[in-house]
Amino acid sequence: MDGTVTETERDYLAGYDPREFPIVLTTVDSVLFTYHEDRLKVLLVQRANHPQAGRWALPGGYIDQDRDATLEDTAHRVLASKTGVVPPYIEQLGSFGGAGRDPRGWSVTIAYTALIPFQACLTHIESVTDTQWFDVARLNELELGFDHEAIIDAGRERFRQKALYSLxxxxxxxxxxxxxxxxxxxxxxxxxxxxxxxxxxxxxxxxxxxxxxxxxxxxxxxxxxxxxxxxxxxxxxxxxxxxx
Amino acid sequence: MDGTVTETERDYLAGYDPREFPIVLTTVDSVLFTYHEDRLKVLLVQRANHPQAGRWALPGGYIDQDRDATLEDTAHRVLASKTGVVPPYIEQLGSFGGAGRDPRGWSVTIAYTALIPFQACLTHIESVTDTQWFDVARLNELELGFDHEAIIDAGRERFRQKALYSLxxxxxxxxxxxxxxxxxxxxxxxxxxxxxxxxxxxxxxxxxxxxxxxxxxxxxxxxxxxxxxxxxxxxxxxxxxxxx
DNA sequence: ACAATAGTGTCTGTTAGACAGTATCGA
DNA sequence: TCGATACTGTCTAACAGACACTATTGT
Missing domain, CATH: 1.10.10.10 (Winged helix-like DNA-binding domain superfamily/Winged helix DNA-binding domain)
Structure with missing residues (x-):
């Protein structure tokens, strides 16, 4: 008798262990823009942990499977932890994945892009040292972590299009x-x-x-x-x- | 001495084991459209395995970490295995993730959407029984697996926009x-x-x-x-x- | 000849861009 | 009054939609 022929979905799920399969490192990162003093700014966080410790990178992190019901929940949670508030506009930007973009192995990041008034998170950001606004026109002076420069470029392009046909x-x-x-x-x-x-x-x-x-x-x-x-x-x- | 203070990235990576962290099930699915006999059609595959065995669903699968260098490689590989060719147009549609969309646990699918001439894969699809074109106007007669109906709707909306401002x-x-x-x-x-x-x-x-x-x-x-x-x-x- | 389908000529309405003009402030 | 900034009136060019017209086929 071949057990798989009559296996029910319930049986299958009871025996399912995700650790038996190759693991893809999955995170959520956000490109948050604002406008201040005639400049477009993007929010970056200095990485405290390996890999790429010390480099500036997009605010992001792992999905909290107990707290987050959706990908957008993760983006909201991470951004709120860095700015004190959930941005008034956020949309999914796209996913960036590959074998080489993270030294820990095959990884995917689901990127969101968002807008917020500078004043909405001014006091929160001034109270910490690891989170700062950077002029998007001067990002070349910085060496960002992972492929985050490409993700920021994708966010800029998304809002460039929005500026052409929306408010x-x-x-x-x-x-x-x-x-x-x-x-x-x-x-x-x-x-x-x-x-x-x-x-x-x-x-x-x-x-x-x-x-x-x-x-x-x-x-x-x-x-x-x-x-x-x-x-x-x-x-x-x-x-x-x-x-x- | 606190080892973490002087830990190098090399040490960190040597000790890194992804199985120690919560695992997100990550897959790539594609919404492939074509046009035939005055109808828009979408390619569906009947699921052979649990979960949702027997249901029609989008062609998709796991990332093959040895073969696929990028997410698009995965989409290409899966679509080529179902149609015999890589579609002439493919773009990333978006990612759909959540705690409840797959009974195996927290999951994310990176969705692509693509177009192909009906004739380009006619003989390949006629040679199998588990892969078929379905009229997109009649998908309500089918009970699709997972949240794939919503993903197909997103693909239609993407191409609806493209039809307004591109060829x-x-x-x-x-x-x-x-x-x-x-x-x-x-x-x-x-x-x-x-x-x-x-x-x-x-x-x-x-x-x-x-x-x-x-x-x-x-x-x-x-x-x-x-x-x-x-x-x-x-x-x-x-x-x-x-x-x- | 006629129906059916493909393509063209031309008018009109809409809207973006240009630019000159008006309005309202501080110095 | 003058410069600076904000806003408006109006003309023009570009282009989509409407619709009548011509072109080319099969029956």
Whole structure:
């Protein structure tokens, strides 16, 4: 008699031991961006443990099988532990895996990418030394761990696309914010200047932002109108890209 | 003396054993679409082993740590084993993970989505009984394994977007093909009819397709011009979406 | 000749970009 | 008043959609 012919799924699961199979090291890393003082910044953490101890790398870690019900839970938990809050915008970026990217063996990281206002986690980040914002334009001065530079590039490219056809980058700003600031975030992401008029028209047409009615003095010059995010912000897609 | 203070990365790796940590079951699954007889089809495989033995599910499997250097290698290997060839278009779709999606425990699948001409794997698929094309409009009649229905939906949505701003769906057609056929593929993906004129204009403007110079009789009526894919097809993006 | 299918010519509406103009602040 | 910044009015170019028209086949 061949036992496998009549084996039930219950029997199979009772005898299943994952340690009998080759093990893939699986982690979740996040690329968190913000905007501060006319610069795009990305959050990095200095690694305390081997491998790559001492290097700056993306905030990430193992899945906690008891606490995390989904991959997004892991990303939320890790980011909250580094910033004090869950970012207002997060999406899955992609997975990066291979035999050589981690010296411990075949590994996969599921990467998320997120946006947060600089002020939302200012005090939390100032209270520690191992977590810092870095100017994304100066990452070449740093030697990052693993393949995290490539993952950050993928995150930038994702938000570059979003800046072309959505107003999602508004999540990088503290409310209320001016359209001048938001346009600047888009310009940094896209890598070119944008027409004021075109940008304002899109904001009005979309309904993805709400005018608060207040104004803010901008140093010298006419004060700017202030806006906040509408609940539909994340869903709105322009059918045509901005930018010449 | 505290050994960890002076421990080198080499020492750490020598003592590293992945079995000491909680194990996440990691697999790669692919959503392969094609077009045949005015229908969108997706490739499914009937599961031979537990869990979910007997159910139809996405082609997928474990990473072969000796053969696969990257995640895409795994997707290629599995798809080639089911169709006889590597599909001409494949991209990473996203990762689906959680505590409850596989009865064996916490699991992650890295999903790819791909396109192939129906004829490219016709003979290979006809030679086996456990691998079949299914009409994507009739998947509700099937009880799929795991969360694979949700993954297929994500793949459809990905290609729905691509159909709005690219000509990537041309990979689902055998060369040479007519614009009528390609437009039909786009219409099925988008879920609405498209203007002939708009579609032809985009093809001409993009340079992503090359006219072969031949024609094909289409039953009755004027014969249609035939096209093949240009090498730039995958890169081209329209700045504006098609469709009202 | 006719139906059926493929492709074209041309008009219109929409919207991005350009640019000049107006509005409102500080100095 | 002047410079600086924010916002608006309006023209133009580009392009999608509509639709009528021509082209080419089988019956």
């Amino acid at each position: 999602v980058p508004a999540h990088a700003l503290q409310e209320p914010f001016s359209l001048a600031d938001l346009r600047r975030v888009h310009e940094l992401l896209i890598g070119m200047t944008l027409s004021r008029k075109s940008f304002i028209r899109r904001v009005e047409e979309s309904g993805a932002l709400i005018e608060t009615g207040d104004e803010a003095p901008s140093g010298r010059g006419r004060p700017s109108k202030l806006y906040r995010r509408s609940p539909h912000l994340d869903d709105y897609r322009f059918i045509r890209n901005i930018g010449k | 990537v769906p041309a990979h689902a057609l055998q060369e040479p093909f007519s614009l009528a056929d390609l437009r039909r593929v786009h219409e099925l993906l988008i879920g609405m009819t498209l203007s002939r004129k708009s579609f032809i204009r985009r093809v001409e403007e993009s340079g992503a397709l090359i006219e072969t110079g031949d024609e094909a009789p289409s039953g009755r009526g004027r014969p249609s011009k035939l096209y093949r894919r240009s090498p730039h097809l995958d890169d081209y993006r329209f700045i504006r979406n098609i469709g009202k």
